[in-house]
Ligand SMILES: [Zn+2]
């Protein structure tokens with residue numbers, strides 16, 4: 211009878227087979243062990259589908275993959291001669307690794323992205339003499355990082371039947387006992403209580419001072435809730451005393467839909483922001499942005515890196531949502547902050563809290579100025595922070611030119627009746643949400659012929675590259691065009707003054723149908739469309755490079771691709 215009792219490894223007390231499930235959901239020792247953590251764990255009840263006297267309760271880290279769980283089940287219960295195995299969940303089969311290729315490849319699927327509390331799934335090992343396990347997700351917990359990947363909370367004692375039984379001379383506590391060549395678990399002489407050590411971090415977890423400061427200010431922001439005062443369309447301009455760069459900030463949350471802080475960096479950031487506001491179907495929405503953000507998300511949706519940050523810095527939550535940071539610079543996908551950006555967000559948070567304090571009862575003033583097209587601006591001058599209003603759409607200062615340069619170009623070139631078109635194209639990775647640098651193309655409007663093209667590297671200001679491209683083309687052809695038409699407001703604004711000096715009119719026009727078509731083919735490449743268009747329109751060399759990376763599921767070698775793009779045949783356009 212004693213074998214009917216099950217010991218809880220959390221509190222050490224024994225319970226009946228029927229009572230242990232309920233106990234594990236409420237065991238105080240276990241619950242106390244899982245306070246203040248951000249890592250997702252699941253309590254699983256695993257038992258044999260037929261030999262129900264074999265069961266095991268485990269606590270598994272949510273970011274373990276199906277491959278990890280498969281390995282655990284093999285190690286503790288089922289492995290005999292490397293048979294195939296699979297999981298079944300919601301009617302889908304998940305195979306593991308290169309052992310087999312049916313169903314969905316579950317190798318890298320994380321438990322936390324698949325299972326949920328209250329659900330069940332199953333596992334089969336060996337499709338000949340199958341051992342079938344049923345797995346119930348009986349609870350979900352959040353906790354600190356633990357020493358092991360899987361902890362065994364409780365398991366059945368060796369059933370009497372198999373003891374002193376001639377049929378089982380060498381019994382082991384596994385539902386695969388007596389099946390195929392099974393001769394016990396890897397660790398057969400010890401009743402293990404955990405599996406898989408979490409790798410110790412080799413570098414010491416030092417607290418980054420700047421990041422700590424950033425979290426301190428974020429906590430203050432969460433406490434003060436400035437979005438209750440500032441509507442999200444009120445832009446606050448903060449000039450960085452160190453770099454003179456302007457940050458155009460909008461505080462989200464006034465409509466109580468989305469909370470956060472967007473910081474559009476520099477005039478490029480501002481132009482991207484306006485593009486987004488006024489041209490919401492613009493395809494290159496995020497390729498155009500230059501911004502840093504404080505955002506909030508559900509714990510379950512956070513990335514592992516963010517969770518590590520939570521463990522280290524313990525920020526406050528806002529209405530149950532967790533703060534995290536994001537950046538997106540031109541031509542790049544979202545990614546985590548770099549250290550120099552900690553300071554920027556800290557500075558912005560600090561200024562916003564001060565402005566909030568001074569303006570929370572005078573918000574009407576800001577709104578009135580906004581109606582007149584002015585933005586609230588703060589800057590550090592004469593040893594103190596000052597405030598002012600500034601016009602929206604400030605003159606873009608990114609294109610510097612000297613009168614001498616203009617005179618030189620005018621002298622060496624004849625004004626023509628040519629109309630040129632300035633377009634930019636982004637290339638997007640097939641597998642990652644990553645954009646390659648921008649290519650700027652200068653076309654002759656009448657013939658459609660490409661006059662010149664250049665690639666903008668990294669974070670270089672593309673308006674400067676556009677200016678250089680135009681100058682180079684004028685010098686090569688010994689002409690000054692009558693008009694330059696562009697599809698991007700940013701170029702239009704940034705080059706306006708420069709081209710006015712050359713008596714060239716620049717204006718914004720919708721892209722020609724041709725270029726739009728071409729852009730659609732390159733943007734948001736979807737596999738089927740890509741194959742067809744690629745074969746027709748892209749150079750073979752580029753296709754091969756893209757395909758190779760896609761097939762191998764690798765990151766595309768950007769340098770290689772850039773080389774190819776640079777050597778692109780002009781006929782492509
Ligand atoms: Zn207990």
Ligand SMILES: [Zn+2]
Pocket residue numbers: 290291292293336390391392
């Ligand atoms: Zn076997």
